[in-house]
Amino acid sequence: MLAILFAVLTLAPAAFGCGVPAYPPLVSRVVGGENARPYSWPWQASLQYNSYGQWRHTCGGTLIATNWVLTAAHCISSSLTYRVFLGKYNLAAEEEGSIAVSPEKIIVNENWDPEDLANGYDIALIKLSEHVTLSDQIQLACLPPAQSILSSNTACYVTGWGRLQTNGPLPDDLQQGLLLVVDYATCSEPSWWGSIVKTTMVCAGGDGIISSCNGDSGGPLNCQGADGRWEVHGVVSFGSSLGCNYYHKPSVFTRVSAYNSWIEQVMANN
Template sequence: MQLPGTMLGILFAVLTLAAAALGCGVPAYPPAVSRVVGGEDARPYSWPWQASLQYQSSGKWYHTCGGTLIATNWVLTAAHCISSTYKYQVLLGKYNLEAEEQGSVTASPEKIIVHEKWNRFSVASGYDIALIKLTEHVALSDKIKLACLPPAESILSSNTACYVTGWGRLQTNGALPDDLQQGLLLVVDYATCSKANWWGSTVKTSMVCAGGDGITSSCNGDSGGPLNCQNADGTWEVHGIVSFGSSLGCNYYRKPSVFTRVSAYDSWIKKVIENN
């Protein structure tokens, strides 16, 4: 169903107000935002929009990527997490992936839309973004909440403190944790991140760099998950989707974690949701 531009604007204004009324970006269990160097166990259920994307193999389900619940039936993730050969499920309201947790939800995708310009042979080209439409709306609770997304084209200032969250490896080639992890990362502005001795031309303006201290970073299994940044009013916005890191290792100096900048794809996100 196509809507006129004015009606579409009104629709998304209503959706935004509805998200605010539902308390997007406001966890029932506030995260422990310490200045710990290196990753740490997150406070249980303190990132209630965090999803685990899992694929099926030999009758079992395995975590492969993170995701972000942005509407009651839509999950945001990275394009590189999606393969046409796998069957997927989405877990919400989870902290420990191995435990039976009351209030958690397992949802099935109705459809998965990968950005039409995504090229899996050229991650550095950008467009590493995908949306998963769930077969049913998920009931929100103290453990499952919607993420707030930033205003279109908003840019984080250098050294903004954000948190990457996920069940990715604890270090290069390391173990996969059962408990959700969080890591404090400071934003690196584009001018710095695109320097030759940083990421150079690999990084684009449609991306966000964060980290690069050689200690804390995203790692394999964090892909698709959120970069959470707190507003002055205390609400959290998801400014990034974990996209890629250095082939030299997860925590490599001057090779910050690189995220798809969510605010660069505001119109694409809205268009996909409208048309599906």
């Protein structure tokens, strides 16, 4: 009876569960990035650093608990002062309901090696100095089931304020781009990423048209679960030095489902 009751309790949605935006994203098969519907990715964070008194966007992030944001290890520098902006759509505008929170602590995966991006472990957690109040604009993304692997051609969306193309301008409005998952067997072929890509990563894109780009790092690869909730399956990690949308060089993400236990452990111990 307890087990049944527990199952019922865990399935009962909170006032704000995870992965269900108040403003559902307008997801289309549009090729090329596009402006997202405002506040339709309400877990998207902008990680910003202070430069001579000005806050500048540097990376994306994903709100996974009311005081925890998931991002990439390579986004973090011990010499910078950061803040996390939530509830944002246009970075250049004052938006009611958005909030800037300073980190209490930042935990980079202990196996991350900045000299060896291909080693993996490009994942970090930011503990916020306060719990944020969830709203229509600020919500949590769901984590995927541990060790779950996306099948080839799963349609996911990368979101962020990264450059619109190689060396291109930075947008003010949040962008979304449809990326199809490339399975590990294909992505690790010599003419693709070869041995650089690991099983703890997710490849998506590689059509030469659309990809993540500089400034998207740390942000989510959003994939819809069978129950309709959005899960953060990837953290933007790296792309090709040849350019952002290079053919057969898909965007590479840290595979979140390989790190569920690490995420849970860090959140429990801090």
